Amino acid sequence: MSVPDTYHGDDLFAGVEMGGTKCVCTLAHGPDSILEQRSFPTNSPAETLPALAATLADWTERFPLRAIGVAAFGPICLNPADPRYGHILATNKAGWRDVDVLGALAVSPTLPIGFDTDVNGAALAEMRWGSGRGLQDYAYVTVGTGVGVGLIVNGRATRGIGHSEIGHIRVPRLPGDGLESVCRYHSDCVEGLASGSALVARLHGRAVRDVGSDDPVWKPIVATLAAMCHALVATTGPQRIAIGGGVPSGQPHLLPRIEAELERSLGGYIDLAGHKPYIVPPQLGERAGPLGAVALAIDAAARHKAALHPARDLRCGFTATPI
Numbered sequence: 001m002s003v004p005d006t007y008h009g010d011d012l013f014a015g016v017e018m019g020g021t022k023c024v025c026t027l028a029h030g031p032d033s034i035l036e037q038r039s040f041p042t043n044s045p046a047e048t049l050p051a052l053a054a055t056l057a058d059w060t061e062r063f064p065l066r067a068i069g070v071a072a073f074g075p076i077c078l079n080p081a082d083p084r085y086g087h088i089l090a091t092n093k094a095g096w097r098d099v100d101v102l103g104a105l106a107v108s109p110t111l112p113i114g115f116d117t118d119v120n121g122a123a124l125a126e127m128r129w130g131s132g133r134g135l136q137d138y139a140y141v142t143v144g145t146g147v148g149v150g151l152i153v154n155g156r157a158t159r160g161i162g163h164s165e166i167g168h169i170r171v172p173r174l175p176g177d178g179l180e181s182v183c184r185y186h187s188d189c190v191e192g193l194a195s196g197s198a199l200v201a202r203l204h205g206r207a208v209r210d211v212g213s214d215d216p217v218w219k220p221i222v223a224t225l226a227a228m229c230h231a232l233v234a235t236t237g238p239q240r241i242a243i244g245g246g247v248p249s250g251q252p253h254l255l256p257r258i259e260a261e262l263e264r265s266l267g268g269y270i271d272l273a274g275h276k277p278y279i280v281p282p283q284l285g286e287r288a289g290p291l292g293a294v295a296l297a298i299d300a301a302a303r304h305k306a307a308l309h310p311a312r313d314l315r316c317g318f319t320a321t322p323i
Helices: 045-062 101-105 118-129 190-194 196-203 218-235 254-266 285-308
Strands: 012-018 022-030 033-041 065-072 113-117 138-143 147-153 241-244 311-313 318-320
Touching: 012 045, 012 118, 012 285, 022 045, 022 285, 033 045, 045 065, 045 101, 065 101, 065 118, 065 285, 101 113, 113 118, 113 285, 118 138, 118 147, 118 285, 138 218, 147 190, 147 218, 190 196, 190 218, 196 218, 218 241, 218 254, 241 254
Parallel strands: 012 065, 065 113, 138 241
Antiparallel strands: 012 022, 022 033, 138 147, 311 318
């Protein structure tokens, strides 16, 4: 998509979604006004990061950007007090461990930059423009090569010792399930048993397109993802769970089966009756990831503005800066 050399208009944001296979740079006002997108394969850091940085530098020079958002595959360090802030941590992606992503992409000293996981970004985009609109507690699950969960509690992505890693919680196996976990860290986590990589291992060479909805291969996938959803419901209690990604795509039978198994698992202890359908597909579809980076940029701009113009409480005579 071509872009004019100069632009005068509403707020403009740049987002970078860094996925395990490809990275997408998006120049946009929002979901209904995307001016340009550029995609790059996620190869080595030495090859990929300069291409992303060059795109951001080009847009920064040519357009009045308000902020940049970076939504990266993880795990990543999100603690600004940690010297590893902005780095990728113990990833399965070869060559990317300990890489300073944020440092490489902070192309302007004056532009605010938002940084979070790709799934947290997608969750925030869905809450702003998609299936999570109007909610404060929401989970966005992507089941692809791995399993990631963007977890939003009381309107904010969870923090603590790190971001959400629900895809690596350990779950009970179905009796007789002898699959060797595809996760090199855990023998029985969600990602190891129900990711796209696990599905490929379960198919023993069969193509997914040739597998019917009644095939037994889906039973452990459904059970594992329902166990993950049970853990979410019993801990943070999201008001809705969206599940997308390559595995559920084209398999419309999966989400209703997962919801039914979740209700069976809850056993009536927690009532989902007022929230149905509780497990839904993401409304933004494949756009959730790229728009997640834009959502992070929008939030970064809002925080920057709040810091520059803090609210003054005239009753008490002090200045309060929103956190």
